Amino acid sequence: MTMNDREKAYALLKEDADHILRLIEVQIENLTMPQCPLYEEVLDTHMFGLSREIDFAVRLDLITEADGKLLLENLERKLNILHEAAQKTP
Numbered sequence: 561m562t563m564n565d566r567e568k569a570y571a572l573l574k575e576d577a578d579h580i581l582r583l584i585e586v587q588i589e590n591l592t593m594p595q596c597p598l599y600e601e602v603l604d605t606h607m608f609g610l611s612r613e614i615d616f617a618v619r620l621d622l623i624t625e626a627d628g629k630l631l632l633e634n635l636e637r638k639l640n641i642l643h644e645a646a647q648k649t650p
Contacts, residue, residue, distance in 0.1 A: 569622035570631075573614060577635045580606045584639060588646045603639070610635070 583606065587599055614628035 566622050569617050569620075570627060573610070573617060573623065573628075573631055576610055576613060577631055580610060581635060581638055581642075584642060588642055607632075607635075 580603075584599075584603060587602065611632060614623070614631065617623045618625050618628050
C-alpha cells in the first residue's frame with residue numbers, strides 16, 4: 561500500500577466519523593432528546609458501523625490500530641460533549 565492509499569483510507573474514515581457527529585448534532589437540535597431510544601439506536605448503529613469500517617481498514621493495513629482507536633475516541637469525546645450540552649439545555 562502506498563502512503564496515498566493510507567491517507568485516503570484515513571480521510572474516508574474521518575469523513576464517516578464527521579458525518580456521524582453532524583447527524584447526532586441535527587438530531588439533538590431538531591428532532592429528539594438524547595434519552596430517546598431512536599437517538600440511542602441511531603448512535604449505536606452508526607458507531608458500530610464505523611468501528612467495523614475501522615477494523616476492516618486495520619486488517620488491510622491501511623491504518624494502524626492506534627489511529628483507528630484514536631478516531632473512535634475523538635468521536636466519542638465530541639459526542640459526549642454534545643450529549644452533556646443537550647442535558648443542560650432546558
